[in-house]
Amino acid sequence: MRFSVFSLSSWHYLLVGECGEKRMRSKNPIILSCVFILILLLGSVQKVPAQDFAYSPAVTPTPFYTKTVEWQITNVTSEVVEWGFGSGAFWQANENQHIVFDIHQLADAEVHGIFTIGNLTIPTNDSRIAAEIAFSIWPWFPGLISHLTWTTVDQRSTDAASGLLVGELEILTTTTTKSYIYHQAAPGNQNTTLIYDKQTGILLEGYTEFFFLNDYHLGVEYVGVTQVPTSTTYFGVLLTAIFVSLIIAFVVIRRPSVRN
Helix, strand or coil: CCCCHHHHHHHHHHHHHHHHHHHHHHHHHHHHHHHHHHHHHHHCCCCCCCHHHCCCHHHCCCCCEEEEEEEEEEEECCCCEEECCCCCEEECCCCCCEEEEEEEEEECCEEEEEEEECCEEEEEEHHHHHHHHCCCECCECCCCECCCCHHHHHHHHHHHHCCCCCEEEEEEECCCEEEEEEEECCCCCCEEEEEEECCCCEEEEEEEEEEECEEEEEEEEEEEEEEEECCHHHHHHHHHHHHHHHHHHHHHHHCCCCCC
């Protein structure tokens, strides 16, 4: 609903009346200060993802915190792996190292952030991660963080397994997990297992392997998720606004009232 300045001021007069108007004038600085703080908070509200692709609060960043999710590498190729064909970016990792996804934003049904694997740290999104580390069945890219519309996930994984990379797909559902076990039909040789937590959409275990020019394999296990404070710039602005508001309120309260 849109309010004009005229309508707000008119309702204000009707509600408080002429006498109330005088009292309200003395409190205007306090009201304006509170409105200023409210505007700051509302202005930093995260864009909500499309309802059809709802993500868990466990992986949803806020104006105050990003979410950092970690997995331990349990099995990994010894090869140097290119990130993106012709990009010039490469990664190499070892067993027991952690891969890390710092989630900064959920937008357009996608998870965006900073991804670290081995010696590579790169800004990217979850679909791109899925494609690059082969935690996927092309063109289905669930990656490290799945949305929670599991019927859609099931359908897209089934479509992928009967498409260009035709193969056998088994979907297992328990009270707590969703598992996708894929074996590509010959002459292909991709084998991928992805096990997700149903409540959070976080990958609990992942393993993928295939042979194409070289032997590629990667296995990971979920370690945990933590909240990381966002830039101190936001906190600085907010604390300054609160401090100034308190000073204004103190001055107004201490100011002697004027009697007619």
